[in-house]
Amino acid sequence: QVQLVESGGGLVQAGGSLRVSCAASGRDFSYYAMAWFRQAPGKEREFVSAISWNGGSTYYVDSVKGRFTISRDNAKNTVYLQMISLKPEDTAVYYCAARLLGFATRQDAYQYWGQGTQVTVSS
Secondary structure (H helix, E strand, C coil): CCEEEEECCEEEECCCCEEEEEEEECCCHHHEEEEEEEECCCCCCEEEEEECCCCCCEEECHHHCCCEEEEEECCCCEEEEEECCCCHHHCEEEEEEEEECCCCCCHHHCCEECCCEEEEEEC
16 A cells, blocks of 8 residues: 655746655555646646656656656655746646556556645746
């Protein structure tokens, strides 16, 4: 079992930066691929980024490439999403998710989810 708790969300102006974190509790965090998803008001939850168990592979949705960076610290059981050049359309609740073995972009591939953290980008 893995429990995930996101933090670091908030209000930022367009063009600004923010880093959200996801702290995992439970054993064997390093065995899990991790991902970030987001859900904007009135929209379905969508994939944002994923990272392999050892951080060696990362993947991003096209809309955030070059602006977002996913990373992880297995010693701290934490995964991060650094966001720069934020846009109003990045406004959403950001969720982290975990799955054993390789990462995926489908939501139903992930077994564990956090409660989410709100990111609001003002224009």
